[in-house]
Amino acid sequence: MELAPDLERVLIPPEAIARRVEELASEIESDYAGERELLFVGVLKGAFIFLADLTRRVRLPHTVDFMAISSYGKASVSSGAVRILMDLREPVVNKHVILVEDIVDSGRTLAYLQETFNGRRPASLRTCVLVRKERERADVGIDYLGFTIPDVWVVGYGLDLAERFRTLPYIAEVKRSLYQK
Numbered sequence: 001m002e003l004a005p006d007l008e009r010v011l012i013p014p015e016a017i018a019r020r021v022e023e024l025a026s027e028i029e030s031d032y033a034g035e036r037e038l039l040f041v042g043v044l045k046g047a048f049i050f051l052a053d054l055t056r057r058v059r060l061p062h063t064v065d066f067m068a069i070s071s072y073g074k075a076s077v078s079s080g081a082v083r084i085l086m087d088l089r090e091p092v093v094n095k096h097v098i099l100v101e102d103i104v105d106s107g108r109t110l111a112y113l114q115e116t117f118n119g120r121r122p123a124s125l126r127t128c129v130l131v132r133k134e135r136e137r138a139d140v141g142i143d144y145l146g147f148t149i150p151d152v153w154v155v156g157y158g159l160d161l162a163e164r165f166r167t168l169p170y171i172a173e174v175k176r177s178l179y180q181k
């Protein structure tokens with residue numbers, strides 16, 4: 001596979017992502033079989049590709065909505081605070097919500113979202129995360145997890161580094177010189 005310059009190595013090739021997404025979709029299908037009000041909430045921007053692939057494989061009636069949040073600055077350094085930049089169009093009361101996130105690093109963003117959604121009284125709340133970094137963090141509940149990766153900065157399949165590399169078909173590690181000053 002042709003590797004873009006600035007990338008160290010491919011961690012998860014496209015075929016492995018596709019296989020895992022299919023498995024996650026099957027799990028969700030059997031867990032929510034018969035449920036009417038299933039709502040997938042994608043967290044922009046990072047989750048847009050994962051959400052699109054996942055939801056197209058879930059053969060159950062469902063709806064999709066988006067939320068945009070910001071917890072980082074333009075580069076890879078955490079600024080700490082989580083902010084809602086764009087909220088859902090409809091209330092989630094009585095809906096079975098699955099929050100779809102691209103990646104869990106410190107776990108702060110997901111914990112914030114879970115707290116926010118629980119306060120909105122959905123019928124149920126679960127989380128589906130494509131990749132989680134292997135590192136110490138506050139225990140954050142992930143119900144459906146794609147992959148666990150080392151604690152490095154990754155891009156592709158929706159993930160970016162300062163808006164670069166988002167639409168690569170694989171998930172790759174960025175060269176350290178790009179994110180460690």
Ligand code: IMP
Pocket residue numbers: 046071072078101102103104105106107108109110152153154155159160161
């Ligand atoms: P957390 O709050 O530290 O778990 O960070 C979660 C958010 O940080 C994710 O939703 C991403 O937007 C961003 N993020 C963390 N690590 C990476 C990475 O390796 N690549 C791209 N984005 C990342």
Ligand code: MG
Pocket residue numbers: 043044045046047101102103
């Ligand atoms: Mg994100």
